[in-house]
Amino acid sequence: MSENIKQQNMADSWWSFLETFQEQNQSMAKTYFESMQNHLPFSPTLMGDVFIKVGQALLENPDYLLKAKEELLEEINGLWQNMLSAEKGALPDHTSDKRFHHEAWKAVPYFLFIKEYYLITSRWLQKLVSEVEGLDDKTTYKIKFFTKQLTDAMSPTNFPFTNPEVIEELVKTQGTSLQKGFETLLQDMESGKWMKMTDPSTFKLGETIASTPGDVIFRNDLFELIHYKPLTEKQYEVPLLIIPPWINKYYIFDLSPNNSFVKWMLEQGYNVFIISWVNPGPDHASKTFDDYLLEGAYRASDFVSSFTKSPSIHAMGYCVGGNMLTTLGAYIEKTKATFSLQSMTLLATIIDFTKVGDLKIFMDEDILQSMEETMAEKGFLEADTLKSIFSLLKPNELVWSFFIKNYLLGQIPPAFDFLYWNGDSPRLAANLHKFTVRKYFQENRFMQPGGIDIHGVPLDVREIRTPTFLLATLGDHISPWKSCYPAVHLFKGPLNFTLAGSGHVAGVINPPSRNRYGFFTNPCCPTDPEDWFKGATKTEGSWWTAWETWISPLSGNKIVPMRAYHSLEPAPGSYVREP
Numbered sequence: 001m002s003e004n005i006k007q008q009n010m011a012d013s014w015w016s017f018l019e020t021f022q023e024q025n026q027s028m029a030k031t032y033f034e035s036m037q038n039h040l041p042f043s044p045t046l047m048g049d050v051f052i053k054v055g056q057a058l059l060e061n062p063d064y065l066l067k068a069k070e071e072l073l074e075e076i077n078g079l080w081q082n083m084l085s086a087e088k089g090a091l092p093d094h095t096s097d098k099r100f101h102h103e104a105w106k107a108v109p110y111f112l113f114i115k116e117y118y119l120i121t122s123r124w125l126q127k128l129v130s131e132v133e134g135l136d137d138k139t140t141y142k143i144k145f146f147t148k149q150l151t152d153a154m155s156p157t158n159f160p161f162t163n164p165e166v167i168e169e170l171v172k173t174q175g176t177s178l179q180k181g182f183e184t185l186l187q188d189m190e191s192g193k194w195m196k197m198t199d200p201s202t203f204k205l206g207e208t209i210a211s212t213p214g215d216v217i218f219r220n221d222l223f224e225l226i227h228y229k230p231l232t233e234k235q236y237e238v239p240l241l242i243i244p245p246w247i248n249k250y251y252i253f254d255l256s257p258n259n260s261f262v263k264w265m266l267e268q269g270y271n272v273f274i275i276s277w278v279n280p281g282p283d284h285a286s287k288t289f290d291d292y293l294l295e296g297a298y299r300a301s302d303f304v305s306s307f308t309k310s311p312s313i314h315a316m317g318y319c320v321g322g323n324m325l326t327t328l329g330a331y332i333e334k335t336k337a338t339f340s341l342q343s344m345t346l347l348a349t350i351i352d353f354t355k356v357g358d359l360k361i362f363m364d365e366d367i368l369q370s371m372e373e374t375m376a377e378k379g380f381l382e383a384d385t386l387k388s389i390f391s392l393l394k395p396n397e398l399v400w401s402f403f404i405k406n407y408l409l410g411q412i413p414p415a416f417d418f419l420y421w422n423g424d425s426p427r428l429a430a431n432l433h434k435f436t437v438r439k440y441f442q443e444n445r446f447m448q449p450g451g452i453d454i455h456g457v458p459l460d461v462r463e464i465r466t467p468t469f470l471l472a473t474l475g476d477h478i479s480p481w482k483s484c485y486p487a488v489h490l491f492k493g494p495l496n497f498t499l500a501g502s503g504h505v506a507g508v509i510n511p512p513s514r515n516r517y518g519f520f521t522n523p524c525c526p527t528d529p530e531d532w533f534k535g536a537t538k539t540e541g542s543w544w545t546a547w548e549t550w551i552s553p554l555s556g557n558k559i560v561p562m563r564a565y566h567s568l569e570p571a572p573g574s575y576v577r578e579p
Contacts, residue, residue, distance in 0.1 A: 046366050047146050054143050057134040064132060072124045079116050083109065099157045099396060104164035111164050114156045122151040138364065145361045152395045158403060166408045173410075180410030188406075195402045197423055202415035206572050209417055210251035212263045214571035216276075218303050222287065222296045224276040224573040225303060226250075230561040231266040237556030238342050239271040239308045243297050245319040246432070247386055249424055249576050250276045252318070252509060255417040259509060261544070268548055269558055273304050279578040280429040285379030289435040290454050297328050298337075305339035307565070312342040314551060318508065319479060322349025323440060327452060329466050330459040341466045343554050345547065347508050348472060348479040351490065353444040355483035358393050363442045371437075375430035383425035393477045418505055426578075447490065465493040469550055471543060473500045473507030474520075485529040496550055497525065499536065500543045512542040519543040 058065050104111045129143045156162035160170070160178055169177045188195065203209045214228035242262075244250040253274060254262040265272050275296065278284065304313050317325030329344055331337075350356060361367070375381050391398040405411045413419075445451030450458035468491055472481035481499055488497050500507040501517030510517055520536040539546070 046370065050139060050142050050146060053135065053139055054129050054132065057132045058128075061133055065128075068124070068128050072121070075120045075124070076117070079113070079120060082116075083113055099155060099400075102164045108164065111156075111162075114162050118154070118156050122154075125151060142361060142364065145358055149392060149395060152400060155396075155400065158400055158408075160408050163404065163408065166404070169409050177410035178408065181407040184410070185407045195399075195406050196413050197402055198413045198416045198419035200420060200423065203417065203420045205251070205577060206570070209256055209420065210254045210572040210576065211257065212254050212260055212266070212571070215565070215567035216569050216571060216573040217307065217565055217567060218300070219568055219573075219575075220295060220299065221284075222278055222292060223300065224278075224568075224575045225300050226274045226276055226571045226573060227307070227565065228262055228266055228272045228274075228571070230271070231263070232269045233560070234558035235269050235271045235561045236552070237559055238310055238312060238314055238554065239273060239304050240265065240314040240316060241301055241304050242272070242274040243300075243315060243317040243321040243325050244275060244277070245321040246277045246292065247320060247425070247428060249421065249426060250274050251572060251576065252421050252505070254572075255421060255509065258513065259417055259511060261509060261511075264511060264544065268552075270555070271308060271561060273300070275300050276573050276575045277426065278575045279426040280380050280432075281427070282379035284429040285375075286431055287429045288431050289439075292429075292432055293324060293327060293331070293454055297324050298331070301328070301341075302338050308562070310556075312340040314343045314345070314555070315341055316345040316347065317349060318347040319349065319504075320436060320440075322346040323436075323446065325349075326351075326446075326461055326464070327454070327459060329464045330452075330461045331454050331457065333463045333465065334457050334459065343551060344464075344466045344468045345551070346468060346470045346484075346487070348476055348484070348504055349470065349487075350440075350479045350483045352447060352483050352486040353441050355480060355486075356441065357477070357480050357483075359389075359441070359478065362389050363437065368437060368442065372430075372434055375433065379430050381428040381430065381433050383427050386428065387422075387425055390478060418509070422505070447486070462490055462492060464491045466491075467493050467554065468495045469498070469547055470495060471498050471500055471508065471547070473503055475501070475503040475507065478504045482529045485532065488525040489527065497522075497532075498543055498546065499533070510542045510544065512545050515541050517542075519546065521546070 100106075100115055102111075105115045106112060126144065126147050129147050130140060135143070160166045166178070212228055214226050216224045217227045218225040242250075242253055244252065254260045257263055262272055262274065277296070280287070301313055301315065305311060315325050315328070317323070325344055326346065326349065329341055332339075332341065356363075371381065371385070374385075402413075406413065439445045439452060443451075446461065449460040449462065452459050468487070470484060470487050472479065472484035474481060485497065488495050499520040500510065501519065502510065507517060518538050518540045519542075520533065520538050522532050522536040524532070524535055526532055526535075
């Protein structure tokens with residue numbers, strides 16, 4: 001047989017395999033979107049409408065489409081030539097893509113071809129839809145986002161017989177790994193639950209997680225206030241109140257003992273209080289942002305001040321809890337409050353909502369109306385809806401990696417306190433969520449003088465004089481660090497901006513004992529955040545120690561803590577346990 005015939009037969013084989021591979025991917029993509037339908041924050045028809053618009057735009061640009069097809073064929077032909085060649089050195093190196101870490105993706109022709117063909121077609125499709133003429137900016141942004149979801153779903157790593165790691169485990173376990181994974185998939189589908197990220201049976205509130213000793217000392221229909229028992233003979237005079245986001249449960253600050261920020265603060269001699277928000281139901285549908293601020297954050301601050309007999313308190317807010325704290329800071333600048341803020345600490349808190357990245361996809365008017373219709377029926381937003389939004393921002397890390405581990409490799413998720421907390425999300429009260437998304441995220445009224453008013457009091461965050469420590473994280477997909485940075489030129493009071501390594505959760509909850517990630521500081525505050533970063537100095541270890549160095553001079557003297565206080569029940573309380 002001549003060399004040309006051999007090459008033609010090999011090319012025919014690749015063509016045949018390619019057709020099968022495409023059919024498998026299309027089937028899997030269809031299954032993916034059907035399975036995700038109940039977890040999406042909007043109707044799938046909204047996504048379909050975007051693809052229809054793009055299809056029409058492509059039909060109206062036949063020359064562009066023809067040229068794009070020629071470019072794709074040229075790349076695929078180049079791939080074939082490389083595959084048929086004895087030397088494959090011309091192929092690009094994709095080792096930085098964590099999906100293709102297995103050696104077979106580089107060494108075995110079968111997997112090498114699959115990977116390269118997938119990457120070529122993915123890049124081509126994303127370029128095709130993002131550069132077509134005739135679309136408005138919003139539609140272009142949405143189609144780029146949705147196309148990335150589609151191409152990530154179609155990755156060969158997500159299929160059992162095109163993932164070498166899955167095949168390796170299948171052979172090793174004589175088929176039981178895939179069988180076990182399929183059984184897990186059926187169980188999850190029957191229970192109506194999405195993929196588990198960790199083994200929930202290994203954690204128990206108040207015992208293995210959220211176990212720092214304390215008491216619920218106040219309760220209303222919106223929150224419980226937890227006061228933690230001292231771990232030192234003396235504590236600083238100025239107490240610390242932590243305001244967690246109402247979109248998560250409070251114990252992100254009190255995970256397992258070695259990851260507990262609360263426990264670490266107690267060990268440094270601070271008097272620590274934390275808000276545990278209620279898990280809202282239909283009865284909370286009418287609760288507004290004003291209610292959560294005044295009957296929540298303000299009421300808790302007032303109680304802590306009165307309880308400790310300290311006229312001022314430290315307050316810390318995380319994510320949207322930081323937005324509530326900033327709003328509180330602006331509110332007490334305009335009113336005669338019963339307490340003052342000695343300091344504010346804002347963790348991963350967005351200040352400029354025009355810089356939120358892909359999150360703005362979910363601020364689209366059609367999507368918001370769809371979500372609001374659902375909330376109007378129930379009085380709240382389901383916890384899984386918000387989780388799906390955050391997961392879709394990083395689908396490979398937060399969806400498909402767990403899909404592979406759970407259902408293709410048949411692995412039992414490891415015990416990981418971060419992921420247990422992430423899976424234990426509360427519902428969101430309808431009016432509160434609508435206000436936050438509309439006024440903050442969509443309209444960006446937070447930065448506008450008088451853009452937000454509380455009970456008729458117009459607020460201006462530029463009037464905040466409270467010393468502030470603002471922490472952003474470098475890899476944050478929820479609160480991008482450049483959306484946090486504008487605070488340095490906004491508040492009147494002194495502001496320390498620090499940028500930690502890692503992401504939205506791991507970058508914040510980073511005990512010094514780990515000595516991981518590091519953080520960046522720069523005393524200069526140029527207008528461009530990139531200029532700030534270029535001039536920043538990196539320090540190894542945790543930002544916790546730098547923050548404690550900043551806050552301790554503002555905390556007064558150390559005194560013998562009050563031992564006797566009224567307890568409604570032991571921590572972690574009742575609200576955090578509500579399903």
